[in-house]
Amino acid sequence: MSADAIMVCSYGGPNGPQDVLPFLRNATKGRGIPDARLIQVGGHYKLFDGVSPINQRNQELMDALQAELTRRGINLPIVIGNRNWHPFFTETMAKLEAEGRRRILCLFTSAFASYSGCRQYREDLAAAQNELGTDFELDKVRPYYTTEGFVAANVDAIVEQMRKLPHAHLVLVTHSIPVAMNQNSGLPGDPNQPNYLRQHQDLGAEICRRVSATLGKQIAVDLAFCSRSGPPMAKWLEPDINDRLQQLADEGVENVVVAPIGFITDHMEVVYDLDTEAKESAAKLGLGYARAATAGTHPAFVGALADVICERLNPQKTQGKDAIGPIWPALAHPESCKPAADYQKLPACLESK
Secondary structure: OOOOEEEEEEOOOOEOHHHHHHHHHHHOOOOOOOHHHHHHHHHHHHHHOOEOOHHHHHHHHHHHHHHHHHHOOOOOOEEEEEOOOOOEHHHHHHHHHHOOOOEEEEEEOOOOOOHHHHHHHHHHHHHHHHHHOOOOEEEEOOOOOOOHHHHHHHHHHHHHHHHHOOOOEEEEEEEOOEHHHHHHOOOOOOOOOOOHHHHHHHHHHHHHHHHHHHHOOOOOOOEEEEOOOOOOOOOEOOOEHHHHHHHHHHOOOOEEEEEOOOOOOOOHHHHOHHHHHHHHHHHHHOOEEEEOOOOOOOHHHHHHHHHHHHHHHOOOOOOOOOOOOOOOOOOEOOOOOOOOOOOOOOOHHHEOO
């Protein structure tokens, strides 16, 4: 693809107390959730003065990525577009259009393939294009949780904390999703495009293999989830990280290191669910507790993002070897990551034929 700009596509987050309720309204649009409930749910933003860390962390990542691409001789502007807060996709795309930039390569801030982490971004991009009425040429990079740089960044962060907290039990953590969404994620029936849970299990197995080799002792794969929402009767992926901490304490574990492998940077789900809530749970249970860093601006991870961008800009170039195989396609299959209900028709440039 020949691109005019690279757009980092993210979730968005409030920049102050006045933004919290409008942001939550956007994030839950169409679900009929009353403001009273949103105010209750958004209470944890008060601990951070109404500011989500996602905005600053995204800017830091973009700056690091811009420097790496410039070093490689790629001089394209990198901009941010969000689903749920300013700058929205429509705002960023309108600015790009005014600059004469209509060929946009999109990088989603989710490393994994699921409805909420991939297809919903594609749907929202399609809706933004339709709203603007402009014929953008949209493309995207592939899911990148398999890349060497993402694995290496997580391994380095985990090893650092495991060395600080001797004899710790390692728990890998990711965002929970509904069981039905998990079953539809990836490409059902295709082992080369596994579902959301299997994606994390494959990543976790490779991370634990490398951590074990570095520390000289066997580390088990232990996966837990955070940030569950929705009605209590709905089935979501389990166990919740707080429930898992209780189980570990009951088993006699003394120290725990949690590693948020499901997030590329410190989102609110990391700084609240893990750094605040889970940390408090561990303290009440008498557990030693440490949290490994997210991949963030780790040089290996920034290099991996540059790699997947470069391979999309020049598809004829041979792809590098990932830490976990097989390498995912950039163009999504029309049946991949479908929600439980019927899905919207997407621009062909975001789907394979």
